[in-house]
Amino acid sequence: MSELYGAAPEPAQAVDLADYVRLLAELRAWAGMPSYRVLAKRVGPLMRPPRTVSPSTLVDAFRPGRRRLDLDLVVAIVRACGMDEPATARWREAFLKVHRLAKSGGPVGVFGQLPSDLATFTGRRKELAGLIADATRHPKGDHANTVVISAIEGMAGVGKTQLAIHAAHELLRAGRFTDTQLNVNLRGFDPEHPPADPSAVLGAFLRQLGVAAQQIPENQEERAAMYRDRLRGRSAIVLLDNAASEDQVRDLIPAGPDCLVLITSRRSLAGLDGATPYLLDTFSETESLDLLIRITGRDRVAAEREAAARIVECCDHLPLAVALTAARLRSRPAWSLVALADQLEAGRLDAIRAGGRAIRPVLDLSYRALPDPVQHMFRLLGVHPGPDLSAEAAAALTGRTVTQARETLELLVDENMLQQRLPGRYELHDLLRAHAIELAAQEEVATALVRVIVWYAHSVFNAMTTLQKVVEPPAVPSESNPATFASHDAALAWLTAEETNLEHVLQAAAEAGQHNTTWQLGRTLRRIYSERGRIADSAKVSQVTVEAARKAGNRLAEGRALFDLAWAYGELERRRPNPNLGEAETHARQAVDLCDGAGDVHGKVQALNGLARILGYRNQHAEALHCYEEALAISQERRDLKAIGTSHCNIGTLHFVRNDYDLALASYLRSLEILDALDFDSYGITMLIGNIAEVYRLTGTYDKALSYESRRLALARAYGYTMQEAESLLATGDIQSCLGDTPAARKFWAESATLYEQLGDPRSSEARQRLSASCRTPGIY
Structure with missing residues (x-):
């Protein structure tokens, strides 16, 4: 039969059910175009089990536009048309393929x-x-x-x-x-x-x-x-x-x-x-709440607005996550939004689901599509403590080179599993972070975390050293090359970019039990905060530092950390209407005792100076002077010029608060003479110059006051000392007012007010008051 009618049609060519029916009709033609009645008589005995098949059944089987066919009937038709078993098997396989595709919406949907x-x-x-x-x-x-x-x-x-x-x-x-x-x-x-x-x-x-x-x-x-x-x-x-x-x-x-x-x-x-x-980025909070309202109902969301905000925050404002959570909430009318918010916070990824749909499989698909090295990077990105990171930090996290890390990060950006809002900075969405952490093995998490913490500690040390600041070098060696800086500006820019990350790194180090790294990093971070006027943050970091030093069993480090904590508490309290400096004094005395007991002479000098400052704030001037003089005597015995210069400055400040301006100026100028000849801390020099300018202003020597204040302002701006900049602007405005140059004074006061407001410092009101009464008599301030 095949010789009479040429080659039989090949069923594998069928791309869909309609095409399969067309090929089946071609097979009938190839078989000599038997009538439906004749074909029905051939097909019946070939059915399993054999039965009578009507011609109309066959007519329907060959009808175009069918949505389904009966497999047993088709196999019998194929055999009745003269196909052998291998050919029949091919028709069966093609049948199964087109029906499977029909269920999924066609060969490609x-x-x-x-x-x-x-x-x-x-x-x-x-x-x-x-x-x-x-x-x-x-x-x-x-x-x-x-x-x-x-x-x-x-x-x-x-x-x-x-x-x-x-x-x-x-x-x-x-x-x-x-x-x-x-x-x-x-x-x-x-x-x-x-x-x-x-x-x-x-x-x-x-x-x-x-x-x-x-x-x-x-x-x-x-x-x-x-x-x-x-x-x-x-x-x-x-x-x-x-x-x-x-x-x-x-x-x-x-x-x-x-x-x-x-x-x-x-x-x-x-x-x-x-x-x-x-x-596309994730939704804003407003958009997320709007979607929650549309699915769940306005009244229900309005009744528990705070819980609704918690829900969309747990969903990381990802539209699918919000939609699934809202659908689940809609199907549970007895649930409160608070209860669901609690569930989400307890097990975020598992709780984001509705019916047979969930967020985890969606995230899994993206992860499984990544090559193995990229999967490794993605898992470890969840370990990074901060909100964003650089390629250098990613290299430390994963143990790769910076070039390899950057290439892998860019691949993740291309996969839209990372964001890059700023050049060279990469961010991971919270839900993806949670997913990454789940995927990471516990051992690789611990190793990567320590590696990146130590890298940050060394990088901060390098930055501070470039800025000519003396800080403790990290005790633990870094496995990855830490960041290095070719200039002052580069170091300052890096510290600014990494400031938020450093807070999280410090907390992660404390939680990971890296006590030595914690107190070393904490002291450095406390210093950065203090210089930028973030006194409350300085106090918070100092408390972490004290605890880490204690857990490390390092009494010397504990004493210095207590000094830092005392300074921060003292600065916070003295700015309040009714300061309570008792706790600050207690910490300062503990610092003196610990440093003395540990044989830390330098630390004891610092602690004595800190205690004296707090006693001065409490108007206990005689005892404060005794502490300053003790610190000076120790420094002179050790021939420590930096400490000697610092003590002269501190004694000058005590004379200043007692309104003895001549003694204050003499001490300040002696301090500057010593410290200017040394490689001294720029922040301390900036403060000292401001003190000298203030004495000159109060004694009516306005030209010298303006000269010193100009130098102070330049240093503050060069080194990023925002609080010192704000203070210098305010003081410069006061000097200009005393000189009778009201327009210049207003300019400086306005700039000062803006900076103070950015810092959240109440002294912004002082600058605003000066602006509102700008026609004052020279000399009032």
Whole structure:
């Protein structure tokens, strides 16, 4: 029979159920076109079990447009048409394939119309406006002959598909792109299927565009050419959802200017020519709450507004996470928002789910798509204590070179699993951070954490040394090369960029039991805070430092840390209306005793100076002078010029508060003479120069006062001493007022007020008062 009618059709060519039925009809023709009655008589005995089959049953089996076929019937038809067992097996395999694909929406999930627009669509006003504007730009513009391509990118669950669908529906409602709408899920991140083959997608698109299956070319390039030809002159939207790469979508982009292509992807599509990128971030709190309200109900959210804010915060404002949580809440009308917020805080990833959907599998898909080295980096990024990090810190965290770390970080940015808001700084969303930590093994977490903590400690030491500040070197060696700095400005910029991270690193070091590193890093961080006027933070860090020194059993370190704590408490209290300096004095006396007992002569001098300062604040001037003189005597015996200079400065301050300006000035000038000749701390010099300027102002020597204040202001700005800058601006304004130059005075007071307000210092009101009464008699201040 096969010799009479040529080669039998090959069932593997079927791309869908309709194509399979067409090939089955060709098989009947190949078999000599038996009538349905004749074929029914052949098929019946071949059924399992054998039975009578009516001709109408066979007519229905060959009818185009069927949604299902009976496998036993098809196998019997194939055998009745003369196929042997190997051929019959191929028809069976093709049957199973097309039915499996039919369940998933076709060979590549292609549809001839757009998915429904969600009633709960929320936010994205800026992005939506941009997409609409791109799609409706004037046809006579620069891109009149170019298809409009918008690439919507972002992390898993950020709402890319919903934005694309909503934008497409908005355009259709406005009467745009009404000729054709093509939509395909490219399965870039599908746990059950590989990414869609562009050739198969083109074949499906062509069938949607009316091309008969037998007329569709085999070659992908020829399919792409036919696809572009079929869309020429049509006003069409092509939605390419969940793209795996630029290569997957290139041939799916039509050529005509009347077409709009919307592409969504978790990966960066930066290599796609002519595409306008839209990088989606998570929602704002307002948008998150709005989505929660839309799904859960306004009254329910309004009744527990604070708990609602906790819920969206636990969801990290990720739209999918908020939507799942809201849907779960809607299905539990008896639940309170507080109870759900508590669940989320106790087990965030496990609690973000609704029905059979959950956030964890969505995040898992993105992670599993990464190469092994990138997976390793992602896991350890969750270990980093701070909110962002540099490539250098990532290298320390993972034990790689900086170049390797930077390349891997950039790959994670391309995968939209990291953000880069500032050049060279990388951020991990909170939900991704939680996911990364879960994936990391306990041993690799502990190792990486210690490695990066020690790296930060060495880097801070290098920065402070570059700034010519004497700090304790880290006791633990660093496995990775710490940051080094070629200039003062570079060191200062690094400390500013890493300031928030350093707070978290200190806390992580304390929790990890790295006591020596904790107290060393803590003392340095306390100094940075003090110099920047962050006294409350200085006190907080000093408390951590004291505890770490005690746990390390280091009495010398404990004594110095207690001195730091006493200073911070003293500075905080003396600025309050009714200061209570008892606790500060207690810490200072403990510091003196500990340093004395540990044989730490230098520490004892510092502690005596600190105790004397606090006693001075309490108006116990005689005892304060005794402490200062004891510190001076010890320093002179040791011939410690820096300590001698410091003691003269401190004695001068005591004379100053007793209004003995001549003695104060003499002590200050002696201190400056000594310290200026040394490589002394710039912060201390800045304060000392300010003290001298104040004495000159109060004694009416305005020209010298202005000269010293100008030097102080320059130093404060050069070294980033914001509090000193604010004080110097205020003082300079006062001097200008005394000289009768009110406009100049107002300028300095205004700048001072602004800085004080930025620091949260109540002295901003003093500057504002001076501004409001700017026509004062010279000499009032």
